Amino acid sequence: MGKPVELREEIFRSTEAAVELLGYEKPFKAQVEIRGKITRDVIEEISRIKKEPEWMTRLRLKSLEFFYKLPMPKWVKGIEAIDLEELVFYVKPEVERVKDWDDLPPELREYYDRLGLPEIEKKLLAGLTTVFESETIYAKVKKHLEEKGVIVMPIEEAVIKYPDLVKRYFLRVFPFTEHKFAALHGALWSGGVFVYVPPGVKVREPIESFFLIGRSAEGQFEHSLIVADEGAEVTWIEGCSAPRLSRFSFHDGMVEAYAHRNAFVKIVTIQNWSRDVINFNNKRGIAEDNARVDWVEGSIGSKMTYVYPSTILKGDYSSTRNTVIQLAKGPVLKDTGSKAIHVGRMTKSKIINKSVSVDGGVNTYRGIIRVVKGAKYAMSNVECEAMIFDEKSQAFTYPHNQVDEPTATVSHEARTGRLSEAQLFYLQSRGIEEDEAKSLIVLGFLDEIMVELPFEYVNVLAKVIQLEFKKLGGYG
Amino acid sequence: MGLEVENLTVRVRDKLVLKKVSLRVDYGAIHVVMGPNGSGKSSLAYAIMGREGYEVVEGDIRLDGESLLGLETHERALKGIYLGMQDPPAVPGVRLSTLIIAAINKRRGVEELTKISDPRVVKSMQKIASEIGLATELLQREVNMGFSGGERKRGELLQAMILEPKVAILDEPDSGLDIDGIRKVASYIDSLRSRGRAVMLITHYARLLQFVKPDVVTVLIDGEVVARGGPELAFEVEELGYEAVRRKYKGS
Numbered sequence: 001m002g003k004p005v006e007l008r009e010e011i012f013r014s015t016e017a018a019v020e021l022l023g024y025e026k027p028f029k030a031q032v033e034i035r036g037k038i039t040r041d042v043i044e045e046i047s048r049i050k051k052e053p054e055w056m057t058r059l060r061l062k063s064l065e066f067f068y069k070l071p072m073p074k075w076v077k078g079i080e081a082i083d084l085e086e087l088v089f090y091v092k093p094e095v096e097r098v099k100d101w102d103d104l105p106p107e108l109r110e111y112y113d114r115l116g117l118p119e120i121e122k123k124l125l126a127g128l129t130t131v132f133e134s135e136t137i138y139a140k141v142k143k144h145l146e147e148k149g150v151i152v153m154p155i156e157e158a159v160i161k162y163p164d165l166v167k168r169y170f171l172r173v174f175p176f177t178e179h180k181f182a183a184l185h186g187a188l189w190s191g192g193v194f195v196y197v198p199p200g201v202k203v204r205e206p207i208e209s210f211f212l213i214g215r216s217a218e219g220q221f222e223h224s225l226i227v228a229d230e231g232a233e234v235t236w237i238e239g240c241s242a243p244r245l246s247r248f249s250f251h252d253g254m255v256e257a258y259a260h261r262n263a264f265v266k267i268v269t270i271q272n273w274s275r276d277v278i279n280f281n282n283k284r285g286i287a288e289d290n291a292r293v294d295w296v297e298g299s300i301g302s303k304m305t306y307v308y309p310s311t312i313l314k315g316d317y318s319s320t321r322n323t324v325i326q327l328a329k330g331p332v333l334k335d336t337g338s339k340a341i342h343v344g345r346m347t348k349s350k351i352i353n354k355s356v357s358v359d360g361g362v363n364t365y366r367g368i369i370r371v372v373k374g375a376k377y378a379m380s381n382v383e384c385e386a387m388i389f390d391e392k393s394q395a396f397t398y399p400h401n402q403v404d405e406p407t408a409t410v411s412h413e414a415r416t417g418r419l420s421e422a423q424l425f426y427l428q429s430r431g432i433e434e435d436e437a438k439s440l441i442v443l444g445f446l447d448e449i450m451v452e453l454p455f456e457y458v459n460v461l462a463k464v465i466q467l468e469f470k471k472l473g474g475y476g
Numbered sequence: 477m478g479l480e481v482e483n484l485t486v487r488v489r490d491k492l493v494l495k496k497v498s499l500r501v502d503y504g505a506i507h508v509v510m511g512p513n514g515s516g517k518s519s520l521a522y523a524i525m526g527r528e529g530y531e532v533v534e535g536d537i538r539l540d541g542e543s544l545l546g547l548e549t550h551e552r553a554l555k556g557i558y559l560g561m562q563d564p565p566a567v568p569g570v571r572l573s574t575l576i577i578a579a580i581n582k583r584r585g586v587e588e589l590t591k592i593s594d595p596r597v598v599k600s601m602q603k604i605a606s607e608i609g610l611a612t613e614l615l616q617r618e619v620n621m622g623f624s625g626g627e628r629k630r631g632e633l634l635q636a637m638i639l640e641p642k643v644a645i646l647d648e649p650d651s652g653l654d655i656d657g658i659r660k661v662a663s664y665i666d667s668l669r670s671r672g673r674a675v676m677l678i679t680h681y682a683r684l685l686q687f688v689k690p691d692v693v694t695v696l697i698d699g700e701v702v703a704r705g706g707p708e709l710a711f712e713v714e715e716l717g718y719e720a721v722r723r724k725y726k727g728s
Contacts, residue, residue: 420565423566423567425525425528425549426564426567427567428548429561431579431582431639432578433548433550436578440575440578440590441567444568444618462590
């Protein structure tokens with residue numbers, strides 16, 4: 001297949017923030033590596049390594065069955081660039097999980113330092129876990145949260161310690177039967193975090209998990225489960241990145257969120273994979289009576305991204321706000337879309353999607369608003385704004401509404417703008433370089449998510465965008 | 477020293493928009509360029525800024541004796557040339573305050589463009605905005621998005637005032653402004669001159685010249701310099717019209 005090779009060459013010719021920050025892949029020793037055909041034996045072995053209870057092993061095997069049964073989804077393009085059987089789909093790095101950055105091997109520690117994580121954690125976070133390859137290597141929660149009964153721990157640990165709690169949600173918010181890659185995820189999941197906030201507890205500072213893929217031809221299948229019990233509140237931030245890899249890696253993660261009555265869960269993703277990662281992320285939340293689930297996504301990196309954050313508005317008066325800002329720069333495809341399923345009465349959804357297509361990048365918005373009969377007076381508003389920087393780049397919008405309730409109000413606005421020579425000249429005439437001018441416009445687009453982020457992240461994101469548009473320098 | 481345009485011929489696509497134009501804008505002087513619509517006034521400004529598509533066929537543009545021809549637009553700006561546009565475009569995504577902060581950071585060598593490296597900058601932009609009658613909340617809006625004509629002009633003036641250029645090229649800075657606004661523009665232009673800056677003022681009408689007295693007036697018609705003189709030339713244009721001025725100085 002010639003195509004992926006050509007694509008890779010093009011990728012190498014452009015700058016990107018992830019690589020500017022993390023450099024090139026440096027192999028790190030693995031304790032266990034599993035690759036090849038994904039069979040029952042393989043799944044059982046992963047389960048054994050993780051010392052899982054039987055119910056989880058069964059869940060994995062059931063998922064595997066579906067993976068083989070389900071057809072390739074029609075909306076997936078370009079997945080042929082990777083051969084699933086060639087991937088190393090489980091990598092246990094040779095490192096003990098630590099609670100102190102100083103205990104990490106220096107080469108790993110360096111990655112996190114470059115991303116500024118230890119600094120941000122100190123200043124801001126209530127808890128942090130990091131997944132490297134397939135396992136959590138760092139986990140720490142501030143004491144006052146533990147005292148209130150807040151659980152933040154690697155999901156493997158939660159499966160063993162709190163099986164009854166985990167079982168209620170795990171692959172139930174997002175059933176593995178939905179599509180082929182959800183099933184694959186269910187069979188192979190590894191790494192991720194379990195966050196549980198007990199009734200009435202409001203966690204003020206965000207909790208973060210960071211996912212790093214450190215090698216090529218790897219599959220990362222982390223699973224995160226964020227639960228806010230009645231009246232609880234929590235913000236969870238996930239960050240993702242990778243250095244320049246020599247071959248494509250595959251990310252097929254999942255986030256399940258559950259907001260019980262009157263609870264509020266906010267999930268923030270800052271996705272900055274290198275252009276060597278094919279990114280599939282399955283995200284779904286359920287909101288009970290008067291609860292709210294918000295999704296915020298800044299989608300900067302990756303080669304291809306398929307992400308559709310969805311909320312099922314199950315309870316009366318439940319609501320969701322879903323903000324996705326995506327950048328497709330270079331030979332990159334971003335296929336995203338938000339979904340809201342209105343089941344309860346007086347439910348509300350607000351969806352904002354903004355995209356910037358540059359240097360041949362393609363953005364697609366594919367959203368669904370579904371209002372079932374009986375979801376009386378449901379309200380939904382979708383706003384899509386696309387900015388196209390040049391002739392080579394494209395943006396598409398495919399909104400889909402299915403409204404079976406006559407009292408519902410569903411509206412959609414879409415705008416597409418092109419960056420004109422006059423705009424560029426104007427900014428340049430102020431002393432700003434072309435590349436900087438473009439990054440300013442992209443940063444402006446990101447405003448909408450900047451206001452949702454703590455200050456520290458705003459600076460990180462601003463830096464990332466500037467690196468994206470930096471003139472080709474030492475790399476490439 | 478200052479800005480020198482020598483024998484400049486410029487082509488846009490297949491049309492010559494400037495033909496052998498020469499002029500000098502000295503420090504501490506106001507040079508007015510007048511001409512009817514389509515005479516090449518704005519093209520001259522764009523050529524000086526190095527806008528894409530304005531191809532210099534012949535001649536030179538120099539700042540303090542140094543040719544600008546090899547430089548990109550942003551480099552010319554950083555050398556101290558400012559162009560206040562006649563009809564500045566709206567730029568979605570970029571707030572006016574962000575643009576100003578970025579422009580200042582570039583001049584000061586601050587790498588993070590949008591970082592507020594000096595809180596005085598924010599203070600001074602607010603102060604100047606209210607002085608020139610620009611509502612300070614517009615600073616937080618996207619550049620020129622939904623701005624009225626007068627607001628756009630005030631925005632151009634604001635940036636000029638903050639960026640402190642060596643050479644200010646102001647393309648019809650008075651159009652769309654009320655009399656109050658025109659006075660503000662005129663007093664700014666005067667202050668530039670008294671502080672030893674060079675001003676190239678492009679205008680169609682002599683209206684603004686009631687408030688600010690030029691040192692040199694150049695009349696441009698069909699891309700050619702047809703007359704040059706002192707302040708009285710502007711009044712002559714006003715009285716006789718461009719056609720008569722051309723006949724008088726160039727013959728028919």
